[in-house]
Every structure is written in structure tokens, then in C-alpha cells.
Amino acid sequence: KKPFRSSPSQNTLLHKMEVEQQNVQHKVSGDVGEHAIETSNAHTTIDPSVLQSRILQSKSLAYSDASDDTLPVFEQMSQQNHGSESLYRRVRCPAHRYTPLRNDWEAILAPLVHYLKLQVRFNTKNRCVEMKTSVHTIDCPASSLQKGADFVAAYMLGFEIQDAVALLRLEDLFVESFQVTDVKMLKGDHLSRAIGRIAGQDGKTRFAIENATRTRIVVADSRIHMLGSYANIRVARNALCSLILGAPPGKVYNNMRNVAKRMNERY
């Protein structure tokens, strides 16, 4: 049996190396000026040699996750094994998604099993969704496994199933995550108000941004996850960043109206 876990110090070091190895540290285009966020897609990428995940994370998130003891770090698998052996992924379920997962388990299972032909189980002991390819898995096993992992990971981040399923259907969808403090170092009430501005009353501002830019946004404490196509994510991120920086929601709403108009005019 291969050791799944290593000591914390070694753990972080490995993770850093992994991040560097992947060489996918997207530099977010300078829309936000000096508040550009560096992102990586380390979240569900267990084997960097296989495929790149479409879930991008800001560096700060990646490091904070890496320092978490519960995160398993796998040894790098060699390419030779892939031909004969079945591939294997596990996605950790955070505590706050445990109950929703239990409720939606049927809905999650359906596309993974029927569409991707993966073998899925939930390991209650380490609270991980584990999936692997089988002889029935058609297409490219690695790619379908990665898709499934991304789908489950997106669900774990807080997206609804019907939105996360889009990751399976469309190739050009991405998940991008960043922290409020990446944009501006806010603390205490300022941070709370910034998060409040993002959500808006009854989530109005967030929905307005979602509808105008055709994205899905999850605000989990100071973490923000966006799901959508690359260009749309960029627009949504712009709006969110300006909100964090202190722009009044009315102004952002007007901008969103402009965005919606331009999106309609595009056709």
C-alpha cells in the first residue's frame, strides 16, 4: 500500500512543489489593477501529469488548504500504471456539505454512473467521495474521471447540482476561487461589510451579477467561487472586485445592466 499521507511539513513542501510543477499559475489579467490574483488549479489535481483540472484557485486558498492536515497528498503515479490499472480519485467532503451530499447523493450518482460510467462510493471513514474507472468506462478514462472529480469538487465548493452538471456537459466551463482578502486586505467589520455588499439584500446583488454575466457565484465566508465560461468569469470577477473595493451596489448594478445589454447585442 502506498502511503497517502505524510508529515505536515513535508506535506506543505510537497504541495508547493506540486504547484510549481504544474506550471499553471494563471496570472489573472490586469482588470483589477494591482489587485491581480494568482491562481492555480491544485484543488482536485492529484496527478499533474494526467489532465489539468478546470477548478482554479487563488494561491492563498491553495496554501491554506495545503496547511490543512486532513488533505491527502498522493505520491505521483507513473504513466505506465494507467494502461492496465484503473484510475482513482477522491474528493474530500467538507463538514458543511456532508448533509447536502447525503440528500443529493442520488442526483450526484446518476450522471457519474450513467453518463461517465465511473464507479463511485462515499467513504464515510475519511469522508471522501472516491471514484475510479472501470472496464465500462468509455472515452478517455482519464478525462472522464477528471470530469467527474471536477463535478464533485464543484459540488463540494457549494454549487448546486444542476449548475455543477454543466461542468460535465460543457468543456469550456471553469471554476475560479479567490478570497476577499486577495483583493483588499480587509479586517473585522470592513470584511463583513464587503461580503455583505457582494451578497446584497436577500442576495439581490449576487443574483444580478449571476444573471447578467451568466455565471454562478458561491460566497462561503470570505471565499468566493465562480462557475462559468472564462470570459464571463472575468466580467463577474470585475464586478465582485469593485464591490470588495467599496463601489456602491447601485453602480455595480448599472454596470451589470450595461453588461447584459452588450451580451444581448452580441448576437
Added chain:
Amino acid sequence: MRSFCSQLLLPLVFDLHQLLNAPHKIFDDFDQNSSTKNSENRQKLLQIIATLFAEIEQLAATSQNNETFSGMQEMYADNDVVDAETIFGQVELQNAPLFKFLKKDIKKFAKLADTAKINEDSTPLQLVDLSQIHDEDEENDNDDNESNEDSSEEEDSDDGSKGSSSSSGSTSEDSEARRIRLRMERSMAEADEEDFDFDDDDDDDDNNNQQQQKNNKRSLTREQQEELDNDPMAKDMNDGFFDVHEMEGFADEEEDLHMSKFGQQQQRQDDEDDDSVSSEDNEDDEDDDMLFREKDDDNFDPASGKKQFREEDEIRALMGMYNNGPGDDDDEDNDGTGAVDPANMTASDFFGRPNPKFFHKYQERQKREKKNRKSNDLDYDSWDDHDFAAGNDDDDDEEEGDDWRNADNLKNQERQRSKNGSKSGSDDSDQENSDDDDGDASDEEKADAAKETTQKPSGRDSRTDAKIRALEEEALAEKPWTMRGEITGKARPENSLLEATPEFELAAKMAPAINAQHTENLEDVIRRRILEEDWDDVIPRELSDIKGNDKGDLPEVSQEKSKLSLGELYEREYLKKAAGYDVEAAEKQTEEEKVKNEMRGLFANLCSKLDALSNYHFAPRPVEPDADIKMASAPAIALEEALPLHVSDGRAAAPEEVYAGKRGRESVLRGDSEMDQVERKRLRSAKKRARRKARQEKLADEKVISKLTPGLGLNNPYEKRKLREELSSARGLGKVSDGVVDANNKDYTQSTAFFKNLQESVQNEIHGKVDGKAKGDTTEKKKSSAFKL
């Protein structure tokens, strides 16, 4: 065989020499002479080639154990049957192995030379077995191939090295003498050997000559070898393909040709001396020299007294490549390895330093030329002042110019040449002479310059002074009002603004100049509109407010949670993009609209089918409902909407719009200064009249008021004003009628008379009516008989 060959060869070799020196001449001969001589030549050549071929094969057979080069004993060469290509092919066949053979021999020779270096007293060296030499050379001269190049180069190097040895002889006399002596001894020994070897060939002058040349060469190669030992650089370069000495010899030859004729003569004498020392008889050599001399005379330039082998431009360009003086970067030369920046490389870095003496020569010549040019310019400027006597002393080598100057030059050159002749024949003489020239020229130039400064007219100075003074005054004077920035009417002179043409900007369009053309255009427009029956009026323009429109157009963004999943959203977007099917629009349609659309489609379908049934030949296309036809002649005013955003409507209003309220005289704007005398008087009288009228009305009113309410009196001003206003308003409404004074009746003073008049007038009124009727009746009662027909 051999004697025949020599008989044939002797004149031919002579011809060949000529040919090699001037190859174009042979063509000229061919062109000029008849074909008989041509064929003769051809036959001769063929014979020679055949014999040479056979000889070489024989030689090969003797030296290489009965193996021939080409595999043939003799060359197949029948007159008039064999063409040049076959001959050439055969010769090639022979040459390929011959070349290899030669190469091998040369290598051997090189080895021998190395060994000879070590033990000085060894036997003299031979490049090739001497029995082959003359044949080879002749063969190679006859046909053009690589070996030919070799041999000719070797000959060249002979001459060149001779030249170099003679030139270097002046510098290191004793060592050179020793060397020559050694060489002489060696050559003598070899000659003896050869005599011993080829006794039967002794009568062969040509052969002898060839041997002689070879001897010289061999001795020279020996000498060169010694030099090579001294110079490691040269040893590197001497890689078997290029020969340093050959190249140097060639360069020296070139140099020598550049030298003055005297120098050349001297050189030739030296050569001859050398030859006389080195060899017993050298008729052919002398003949060659003669030939050279004759040929060289073609290029000889009588004006300069020099032989011009290169054009002036070429020399200048070559010198330009060595852009630094020879002494400038000695350090680089000393380095040898020379890490020179390739970008800044000069020819000197590439080919090494040229001889400094040529640099001096070139520079001095440049100087001289420059001075000549200068002096010429001066001459041209002051043609009349030119001192002809002084010109005689002037030593300029100018070739072009006027006749008188040319004549002078020729004289000078002759004198100079004679002077040079008297001096020793070294290069230094030329240099010294040029130095003298320089001195003379510079002195004269100085004198000229001084003359010019003294002769310079003082008028020019005064003129420039005046100009400068004027400019200074202008700079110091007060600036004109147009340059002083903001200025008031008082600060500038009278009517200056009218005279000036200031520039200012107007946002509004300029009013058109009303002239005949303008009115004509207007009339044209009117006529055209009448013809088109276009009676529409000018549509007032409306400037759209951009801001307001923008805000209204923006769609509302839903702030509710979307009911569609992200996948569906993207799916719809894709459908709209790819298939043009708008799901949202389809969902928004009401039931009625859906049905209507369906009906429309069905009806259109039916119509097209019916059309196809009813008309065999013509089925009108279904009418497009949205086709909108617009008039081609749109109102022109619509095109003039383009007004800058920052310009308000007010600025764009026409004068008649601004002054729409007033009419008549008031509508026309006219200042007091614009009116003439009559108009002014009319205005004044009109004003007076109006004032008088107002005053009279006021008085009348007051009178009436005082009559109406005498008790009130004029004490209460407010009451009075109020009454007056009421009255005026009543008059305005037409309720007040003024009584008219009867001017005819003056008897109002007495009451009796008044009443009497009243009575009468009343009676008159009553009776008058009756009378009128009666009168009318009387006229009607006239009988018709009263009228005459």
C-alpha cells in the same frame, strides 16, 4: 621527333607568351585575318598537342613501370576530322592522373625540403624529375586547366620574387648579397647536373630557357624556405594552396608598376643586372621585357609621368579601407591574435598592414590634390588677378584645366622628370619632391589668403553691420499690439483692428454670402420643388438627448434567483448563436400570438400553392411584409442634423427666430450710426408725435375725471391715477366716444341762440326725412313722355 618539336615550338612559344600576356590579341587576329591562317594555326596547335601528349605518355611509361596516364600511346588527332571536344577529352584523360602524380611529387619535395633544412649540406632539391619539366609546362600552357594555373603562377612568382629581392636589396644589402651568392652557386651546380643528364637536348634553346627558369625558381624556393623559417605567420599561411611568396611577389610587382617611369627603368636595369649575374645568356628574357615595355606603354600616362594601373577612384577606395594610418594601431598588429570587433573591422585587420610608404604617398598626393583644387578655385575666382609668373613656379600635377595651365604643367613635369633623373632612383626622390611641392603650395596659399583679406571690400562689412543693427533695433523695439496678448481699444492705434486680420473661432455655421449665385441656387431649389410638387415645410430639427436615451434602453437585470441551470443558460445561448432559435422569445409568446403566427405560415403556404395552380407561367413571389420603400428625395434639412454636442440649440437659432416678435421697422436691427439724416428725423418726429399724443390723452382724461367727480378734485393722486387707468382701459375697449365740436356754429355763447339752433336742427331732421321721401317721389312721378327717345 624532338627536333621537330623544338622547331615547331620555338616560334609558337613566343606566340604563346604573347598570347598569355594579351589574350585578346589573338581574337583580334582571328577576326582580321583570313581563314587560311586560322586553319594553319589550328594544324600547328594540333600537332604540338599530339607530340606533347605522346611525350608525356612516354615519360609516364618510363617513370611508372610502363603504365601510361591515359592508357593510350598517342593522341587521336586527325586533321579536320577531330573536333576540339575530343581533343580536350583526351587531354583531360591524361591530365587527371598527371595532376595526381604532380601532387605526389610536390609532397615529396616538401618532405625533402624539411629534411634539407636540418642538414644544410644535402644535395640540391628537385621539384619534379627534370626530364618532365619542360613537357609539363608546355602542355599546361597549351590547354587551360588547373596545372596551367600552377605553372603560370610559378612564372609570375619568379618575376615577382626577383622584384622583391631587388627592392629588399636596398634595405639589407649584405645579407641579400650573401643570399644571392649562395643561390648562384646552387644554380650553377644544378645546371651542370642537367647538362650532364641531357646532353642531347643541349641544342634546344627553349629547353634551356625553361631549365633556366626552373633553376631560378628552385633557388628562390630555397630562399623562401629560409624566410619561412624566420616568419611563423608566413609558415601558417603557406598551406600548399597559397604561397606567401607568390602573393607577396605579385603585390610587389603591382607596387613597382605604380612607381614612376624612372623608377621602373631603374627596376628593369636591376632586373637585368640580376639576370646577368644569375645566368649566362637570356635573350628570351630580354625579348619578354621588350614586349612588356611595348605593352605597358599603352597604359602609360604621359601627363603624370606615371603608369596608371588603377583608376584614381579605385585607389581612393582602397585607401579608404585602411581608414587608419599605418602607425595608429601598432598594438593590434603586435597582438597578432587580434581580437578585433568584427563590426569595426577594416581591411587592415583582414589583410594586414600595408606598406607604410604607400600610405605616405597616398596621403601626400591627397594633400597635393586638395591644394591644387583650392588654388584652382582661387584662380577661377580671381581670373584677372592671377599671377602668371607665379603660376610657372607652381608645381601642380593637375591634368585637366585650361590650356595655358596645361602647358605650364607639362613644362613643370618635364623639368621635374629631368630633376628626378639626376637624383638617385629611389622612391624617396619622389617623396621629397612632393614635399617640396607641399611647401611651395602652402606658402602661396598663405599669401593668397592674406591678399584676399586685405582686398576684401569694406562695403560688405558695413552692409552686414547695418543689417545687424537693424535686427537688433527690431528686437529691442516695442512689440506690435498683436503680439502683446490681451489688449484694449485704448492701447492699440486707431483702426488697427480693421487693418489687422485676427483669427477667432465660431462654433456656429457662417451665414451664407447673399449674392447672385446664392439666389440663383435658391431659385433652382424652388423651381425643382415646384416641378416635384414637393410642398413640405421645413421640419424643425430635434437634437436627440443621448444620455436620456441610453438610460431608457438598458435592460433590467433580474435580481431573483435564476430558475434555469447554468447548463441550460449556455445551451440557449448556443442555440441562439448557432441555429438562430431564441428560446426565451418563443417562451414569451402568448397563446394567441403563437396561433396567429401558425396561421400566417399556413396561409402563405396555401397562397403560394394556389398561385402555382392558377398561373402556369407566372407565379408572383410571396410579398415581403416588411419591405419598406422610402422616397429617394429625402428632405435635405435632415442631413444637416450634425451639430456638435457641446453647441446649444440657442446658438443655432436663425435671426428671424430670435426677432420673431417684432414687426415692421422694429424688426430690423439698426444702430444710430447706421441711420442717415432723414431716417433719424423721421424717428425723432415719430417719437415726438407719440409723446404729444400721450400727453394730450392724459390731459383729456384728467379733464374728464375732474368733470365726472369734481368733489374729489386733484387732491388724491392715487384716486386720480386709478380713474385714469380705468378710462384708458375703457377707451381701449371702445366704450368711450369723444364729442366732436361743430366748427360751423359759433353761436353757442348765448343760450337763446343755442336753443334756437337746436330747435331748428331737430325740425330739419324730421322735415329733412320727409323732404327726402317727397323728393324721391317727385322724381318717380316724372312721366315717361318727358323723356325724349
